[in-house]
Amino acid sequence: MNDTTPQMEDVAKFYDSFCSKLVDDYAFGNRRIEQAIRFALSSLPSDAASVLDVGFGLGWSAQEMLRHNASVLIKGIDLSQSLATTASKLCPSPRAKFVRQDVLRWVPEAGEKYDAVLMLDVYEHIPAEARRLFNEKLKSVIHPGSVILLTCPSPAHQNYLREHNPSGLQPVDEDITKKIAGELAKDVGLEVIKFSSQSVWNDCDYNHIVIAAREYSPPEQRDIRIQTVEERRDLLEENLKLRVHAPGVSSAVRDASRVCVATPNSNAYSETFISKHIQDLPFDVFVLHGDMLPPSKNSRWERRCRRILFRALRKMGGIKVQVNWEKRVRIRWLKENRIELVLAEYGPTACTLMSAAKEANIPIVAHFHGFDAYRHDIVEQHEAKYPQLFKQVAGVVAVSKHMFTQLRQLGCEKDKLHYIAYSVGPEFSEKPITQRPSRRFLAVGRFVGKKAPDLTIRAFALFSQKHPDVKLEMVGDGPLLEECQQLACELGVEDNVIFHGAKASDWISEKMSDSLAFVQHSLRPKDGDSEGTPVAILEAQASGVPVIATIHAGISDVVVDGVTGKLTPERDVTAMADSMDKIASLTDQDMLRMRQDARERWISYFSEKDTIDKLASLITSVLQAR
Structure with missing residues (x-):
C-alpha cells in the first residue's frame, strides 16, 4: 500500500465506531441499503446453498437472505469486531456465522466454496493496489456456477461527495467503474452480466453489478418484501436489548423501573441534555415526543389517520373533545407500557401530561430548562396550569440557582425543587489543557x-x-x-x-x-x-x-x-x-x-456522571415513595 493509504488498524477503528450509524439505518430505514438488499435477493439463485457476505455490517442482508431462503448457509466476514459481535446477536441463526476478518489478510480454508458472494457497498473500500490480491482470494472460494453480487456508488456520486460532503466518505473510498468490474470478473474467471445504474438519492448515483458465468439467468421475478422498520426495531429490542428512539439516540432495555421521558419536539434529540437523559439514566426508558401522543406502530398511514381524526373531532365537539380523546390515548399507552414515572422535559410538557398521569396514578417530575420558567408569553399562557402542576408533581428540576428562585416565585414549594445543573460529555474534558492557545x-x-x-x-x-x-x-x-x-x-x-x-x-x-x-x-x-x-x-x-x-x-x-x-x-x-x-x-x-x-x-x-446520578437519585426517591 502507498503512504496515503490508511493503516488497516485505523480503518478497523472507524468501522467499530460506525455501528451506531448502521443501527440508525436499520431502525429508521436507508433507501440505499434497502435497494441493495432487494437487488441481492432478486439476483441470488434460488438454489444457492452457501453465501459469503463480505462486509456484512449489522447482518441486515444476511437476515433477509435467511428469511427468503429456508436452507441457505451464510458466512459473513468484516473488519470490525464490534460489528461481528452485534450481527451475531441481531441475527442469532445457526445458519449464519459472522467473524471478524481483514479481507486483505484472509486465508480461505481448504475446500471453502460458495455459490454466491455478496459485497454490498464494499468493493470501493478495498485499496486499488490490493484489488488483485483480493480478487485472487475470491477466485479460490467460488466455482464456475457461482455468482458475485456488488453494489457501489457511481464515480459521479463519489466526486460529488469529495467536492461537497467529504465527511460522507470512508477512510478508503475508490471509484468503481465498469472497467474495474470487468477486471474483477476476468480475475475470477467470470463475466459482467449486468452493470445497472440506479437512482437512490440522485440520478444514477449507484451501480448494481452481477458477475457470473455467461449461462447465468436471474431467478424468476417475484415480489420481495423486506422487514418494516417496526419489525426491525422489535428485533433490536429483542436481540440487542436496545430501544431506539431517534437517530443517534437509543437506550438499553433494562430490567429496571420503567420511566417515560417526554420531550416536546421531534427534533429535540439535538438537545444534548435530553438525549443524555434518554441514553444514560439507569432505567428502562420509553419516549414520548412531539405531540405527546404514543408513537404509531403503523407509521405514516396511522399518523395520517390521526390527523384526519383530530380535524373531525374539532368539528364535532370542539377542542374539549379532542383534548379528552388525546388524554385517553396517553393513559392507555402509559398503562400498556407499565410506566412508573414520567420525566417531563420543560414545564409546558408536564402541563400537557399531568391530567393523564394523574388518572393513571403515575408521578411526574417536571424538568424546567429556561424559556419555560422565564418567557413572559409562556408564563402567562400557563398562569393557571403551573400552580396545578406544582401541586401535583413529585419533583421539579431547576438547572440554575437563579431558576430555582424564579420557580419559587411562580409558586413551587421549596421542598419539591431540586437544583441539578447541566453537564457535557467527556469529549471536552479528555483533551490535555492547551498551555499556549491560539490567539x-x-x-x-x-x-x-x-x-x-x-x-x-x-x-x-x-x-x-x-x-x-x-x-x-x-x-x-x-x-x-x-x-x-x-x-x-x-x-x-x-x-x-x-x-x-x-x-x-x-x-x-x-x-x-x-x-x-x-x-x-x-x-x-x-x-x-x-x-x-x-x-x-x-x-x-x-x-x-x-x-x-x-x-x-x-x-x-x-x-x-x-x-x-x-x-x-x-x-x-x-x-x-x-x-x-x-x-x-x-x-x-x-x-x-x-x-x-x-x-x-x-x-x-x-461532571456528566454527577449530573445524571443526581437526577437518577431524585427519580429513585420518587419511585420508592409511591
Whole structure:
C-alpha cells in the first residue's frame, strides 16, 4: 500500500465506531441499503446453498437472505469486531456465522466454496493496489456456477461527495467503474452480466453489478418484501436489548423501573441534555415526543389517520373533545407500557401530561430548562396550569440557582425543587489543557436575542483596537446571523470575525480546546426569555478554557469571576471589552492557572456522571415513595 493509504488498524477503528450509524439505518430505514438488499435477493439463485457476505455490517442482508431462503448457509466476514459481535446477536441463526476478518489478510480454508458472494457497498473500500490480491482470494472460494453480487456508488456520486460532503466518505473510498468490474470478473474467471445504474438519492448515483458465468439467468421475478422498520426495531429490542428512539439516540432495555421521558419536539434529540437523559439514566426508558401522543406502530398511514381524526373531532365537539380523546390515548399507552414515572422535559410538557398521569396514578417530575420558567408569553399562557402542576408533581428540576428562585416565585414549594445543573460529555474534558492557545476567542450558540451575538461583536470591535491580532470565531446559525455579519462590516472587523455556521460537536471540541477564551453575552431580552445554564459555557470550562460572559441565569453558577473567567453586567459592552483585554493580556503562567482552575471546577461540580446520578437519585426517591 502507498503512504496515503490508511493503516488497516485505523480503518478497523472507524468501522467499530460506525455501528451506531448502521443501527440508525436499520431502525429508521436507508433507501440505499434497502435497494441493495432487494437487488441481492432478486439476483441470488434460488438454489444457492452457501453465501459469503463480505462486509456484512449489522447482518441486515444476511437476515433477509435467511428469511427468503429456508436452507441457505451464510458466512459473513468484516473488519470490525464490534460489528461481528452485534450481527451475531441481531441475527442469532445457526445458519449464519459472522467473524471478524481483514479481507486483505484472509486465508480461505481448504475446500471453502460458495455459490454466491455478496459485497454490498464494499468493493470501493478495498485499496486499488490490493484489488488483485483480493480478487485472487475470491477466485479460490467460488466455482464456475457461482455468482458475485456488488453494489457501489457511481464515480459521479463519489466526486460529488469529495467536492461537497467529504465527511460522507470512508477512510478508503475508490471509484468503481465498469472497467474495474470487468477486471474483477476476468480475475475470477467470470463475466459482467449486468452493470445497472440506479437512482437512490440522485440520478444514477449507484451501480448494481452481477458477475457470473455467461449461462447465468436471474431467478424468476417475484415480489420481495423486506422487514418494516417496526419489525426491525422489535428485533433490536429483542436481540440487542436496545430501544431506539431517534437517530443517534437509543437506550438499553433494562430490567429496571420503567420511566417515560417526554420531550416536546421531534427534533429535540439535538438537545444534548435530553438525549443524555434518554441514553444514560439507569432505567428502562420509553419516549414520548412531539405531540405527546404514543408513537404509531403503523407509521405514516396511522399518523395520517390521526390527523384526519383530530380535524373531525374539532368539528364535532370542539377542542374539549379532542383534548379528552388525546388524554385517553396517553393513559392507555402509559398503562400498556407499565410506566412508573414520567420525566417531563420543560414545564409546558408536564402541563400537557399531568391530567393523564394523574388518572393513571403515575408521578411526574417536571424538568424546567429556561424559556419555560422565564418567557413572559409562556408564563402567562400557563398562569393557571403551573400552580396545578406544582401541586401535583413529585419533583421539579431547576438547572440554575437563579431558576430555582424564579420557580419559587411562580409558586413551587421549596421542598419539591431540586437544583441539578447541566453537564457535557467527556469529549471536552479528555483533551490535555492547551498551555499556549491560539490567539482567538470562540463563541458557540444560536444567533438569537437572549445570546446577544451583536453585543459580543461590538465588545470585540472595541477590544480589537488594542489587540488587532486576535480573531473572533462564531459558530452557529439563527435569525440574527445576517444582521451580525452586516454589523461586523459596519464596525470594520469583518476580517477578524469569522462566521462558521453550525458545526458538529467534535469540530467544536477541537476548536474549543485551542481557543484563548470562550465569549458569550447572554442577556434577558424584552420577551423575558432567559438561559438556563448554557451548555457551551460548560463545554468551555470542561475543556479548560476561560469564559468571558455576563452575570446571567446559571452562568455565575459555573464561572467564578477572576478565577475561571471574567463576568460582566448584561448589556455592558465596554466592560466585556475590558474583560477580553484582561484575558488576552494574561501571562503564560496566569493563563495556564486559569485554564487548570476551569477544568478542576468542572470536574468537582459539573461532571456528566454527577449530573445524571443526581437526577437518577431524585427519580429513585420518587419511585420508592409511591
